[in-house]
Amino acid sequence: GQQVQQSPTSLVLQEGENAELQCNFSTSLNSMQWFYQRPGGSLISVFYNPSGTKQSGRLTSTTVIKERRSSLHISSSQITDSGTYLCAMESNYNVLYFGSGTKLTVEP
Amino acid sequence: DAGVTQTPRHEVAEKGQTIILKCEPVSGHNDLFWYRQTKIQGLELLSYFRSKSLMEDGGAFKDRFKAEMLNSSFSTLKIQPTEPKDSAVYLCASSLRQEVFFGKGTRLTVV
Numbered sequence: 001g002q003q004v005q006q007s008p009t010s011l012v013l014q015e016g017e018n019a020e021l022q023c024n025f026s027t028s029l030n031s032m033q034w035f036y037q038r039p040g041g042s043l044i045s046v047f048y049n050p051s052g053t054k055q056s057g058r059l060t061s062t063t064v065i066k067e068r069r070s071s072l073h074i075s076s077s078q079i080t081d082s083g084t085y086l087c088a089m090e091s092n093y094n095v096l097y098f099g100s101g102t103k104l105t106v107e108p
Numbered sequence: 109d110a111g112v113t114q115t116p117r118h119e120v121a122e123k124g125q126t127i128i129l130k131c132e133p134v135s136g137h138n139d140l141f142w143y144r145q146t147k148i149q150g151l152e153l154l155s156y157f158r159s160k161s162l163m164e165d166g167g168a169f170k171d172r173f174k175a176e177m178l179n180s181s182f183s184t185l186k187i188q189p190t191e192p193k194d195s196a197v198y199l200c201a202s203s204l205r206q207e208v209f210f211g212k213g214t215r216l217t218v219v
Contacts, residue, residue: 043210094139098151
């Protein structure tokens, strides 16, 4: 069954607004990672965050292992933030299981 | 530092052909993954190697898909014979400890 539930499926923001993306896991996880992808582009690692909170510029990732969830917060969104954000959980071995992604569109 | 390198970037094949996709992982990484990405299914694991040993072979993809890793710096994914439903982006990734790095992918179109 589906191990990674990601929400929302899509999100449209006005430039400057904040975004909160969520991932929930149906099984226990060893670590998780957030990726960013532009249309036709490659997967770029945004955060590797097994647990706790990490911040990088306007992006903050919080993973709570016990609650089997992770979130990605984007503050003061910019047009260049548009793209698809994917979360991935690592369970056994180092294999990543991906969510279906959140398509973010930031409009001027 | 070179990242994960995949060739070719684009491939067009006729139904029934054999195609081979190539991947060079990040130097020193001992885990290598092949994924397939489509709009409908998202990212699906095809194969996983650890230190050149096949750890997972992606179940449903066994019959026509074969990944090999003959040395620690090179892997291939063979699809034989290709079918139109194989049209997708094929991604190779590598990792050393846990953070995973992806290549730019090969876009395969089967006509």
